[in-house]
Amino acid sequence: MFWRKKDKGANAEVKIFFASDLHGSNVCFKKFVNSAQFYGADVLVLGGDLTGKAVIPIAEQEDGTFAAFQHGEAVRINDKTELDEFIKRQGNIGFYPAVMSEAEFQQLRTDEESQSTLFKKLVLERVHEWAAFAAEKLKGCGVPLLAIPGNDDFHEIDEILTQAARVEFHEMQVCDFKGGYQMLYCGGSTPTPWDTEREYTEEQYVARFAELIPQVNDMSRCIFNVHVPPFGTVLDTCPKLDSNLQVVYEMGLPVQVHAGCKALVDVIKEHQPLLGLHGHVHEGRAKINIGSTICINPGSVYPEGILQGAMITLSDGKVTQANLMQG
């Protein structure tokens, strides 16, 4: 033999497609799953925040039409065909359409607890649908879908995703990864102005990393899948909000702040993992280096139905390609 067979062991090439913050968008999740075949990825990695932010009540009126809301305007849906199209469109931009009677809508609008219950029900239904879609599409192709929770994700999704076929859902774990690498999974975020589901203080993050780091065998072959980006970088820069969630302006310009995690920066600087995969700050689309560690936030524009992601190739313990994609 005058040629070598491609090494399928520790130094084999591994192609990762990473995306984050899909926030309920059906079209983006489907693109994400299909990206395995489209980009030829060996592993799909999802960086959290699967769940969306708004329920769109579609209230049936006495005349048989439906009243709803779209792009900042009240709209009237006239028939079943329009209704089906409307429901599909809302799902694609990450909203949860809910058909109900006008009386039910009027009752719901003043009952926040019922709204929350409806919200959670619809979110969990969609996560179930996504898990089923991934199981079907990834069946037999050998591509796993690895996921962590984001700060916006209800805790109830953990069980659904843990039990889903083809999906490997991890939180606060270090697990073996294709090609002899390891992946460190750490979801949630530092506190946000929205007081979301999974928020941790810097002190808590210090403790979380202290728990995870000893489980890493070799930092030079470890990939951090950490939802929150490192603090003080272009990956975590976003506008400052006041207590009313309004953008803070100075001299007519939005004040920019960093929304990342300081403990994470310290850990990356000290331990220099191979790669950091992050999300959370949708505006922070970029690829940077912190020392020798490549850190990526693919950003998110899920309402447009465009999937932003990153295609990363690992070979011989190195990142040989790391490209931001949108498809």
Next chain:
Amino acid sequence: MSVTNVGGEKRIFLRKASGLIRTASETDTFIYNLGVVSIGLGVGSMLFYGPAFYPQGNLVWGCIIAGVAMAMISLGFITWTVTLPRSGGIYVFGSRILPPALALTMSLVEITAWLFYCAIAAYWIVTLALAPMFSGLSLLTGNETFLAISKTMLEPWATFLIGAAILLISQVVLSYGMRFYLTLNKWVFVLAMASTILLIITLAVSTREQFVTNLNTLVGPSLGVSDAYNAIIASGKEKGWGEPGFDLWQTILVSNWPFLPLIGAAFSIAIGGEIKSVRRSQTIGMLGAVFTATLAFVITVWLAYRVFGFEFLGTAVFNTLSGAGGLTTPTDPSIALLTGILTQSPLITVLTSLGLALWMWMWIPAMHTFGVRAIVAWSFDRVAPAQLATISEKYHTPIVAITVTTIVNLIFMALFVFTPWFSKIVILIEAAVLAWSVVLAAGIFFPYLRPQLYEKSPLAGKKIFGLPIMTVACFLGFIAAQFYFWTLFFDPNAAGHEPTQVAIVAGVFVLGLVFYYVMKMIRRAQGVDVTLAFKEIPIE
């Protein structure tokens, strides 16, 4: 899908969840666009070139024609940016529907034109603002040193060095980040606007008699005539300046000059990803800038004609530029110099000139930014080297892309100052308008060819004459862009089609195609298929 908008209550239940925050309001968008329009630069250039080269062109009607056309182009781009609200300009739009090579080429052509205009703006700051300011001060104070400074500034090396320094300031400003740039921009805008208002008030309260008297007093002795005003007009007519009158074709041609600055009214397509309430903000931002700038142009032109006189404006510049040896002012008769003569006030001369310079300055970082963002977008799509998207750890800005575009600006500046042929290729604007028209043409078909993307647009379902609103708006924009492509093509003063110049423009298109295919080969060797960056992932 044709759900009916009915107005009324907000039927949506929101939960507290983190997400993308867009920051630029309609006011920010309006100011951004109006700054790039550069009212002062527009007024200065159209009053300089208009009466001189188009004696039968009606500049007021020209402004209105240009304003209507730019509004049509803006409508097309509004539908594009509402549908794809991301930063990056026509590259973002084109890459979603055009073949990849064409999308990159259109973008490269466009930013080549804008970077070229950075150099032109730097050049004009020296030649149309600073040099006339010192010349005016010399006239008003009798101090010959000012005149010497003015003449020195117009020496090629001095012009280049001052222009290069201005371009390097843009590099520094952008390197410190958008926040620093936008803060500076707002102050510059306020000062520039104040100078324009000062100019308009000055012209409104002045009379032709005042100007003639002052001109004769200040310029007459150096020309050796007592009635310098009429001597300049007579000299111009004798040397070949055409007879005034009205001609529709010349009116259309002269409209090129207001159209050129009005192009800036659509520049907020470059920052689409940062604008909140994008439909409202972009509509107000673009159409508001078109309307405001057109109105300011019309008022200033009308006042300038009333005070300085159409024939004087035309002949003074004609005598300066024709090389026929006609009588004229000591340095270029720019609006800054003429206002100085009118008021005989060194202070107003300085304020008007610096205001003009500030307007011209606003072009530079805005167009520079446009180029930087496009290059970073290419890099993200791997059709340009990855290093171009390198972010400064200290300032969080794309420092390599900023530096590369500054180097291109400096090269353009050198070519502009030191070569006779490059200084005439204002024709590059033709190439940019052609690139715009291609993207607007693509927008006509976007709702049909990319229905999955269009259905998520807030415009989806909105129709005019049974056609998608984007199709109609982009058709109007395409017609207007094509109109100005050909108007510029047939206007040797604003652009033209001299073979060498056309070859240069064609060369930019070829360069774009070559650049794409070279990068494609390089990436293929690296195992990367760049065409994937332009394709939409299937969802079924």
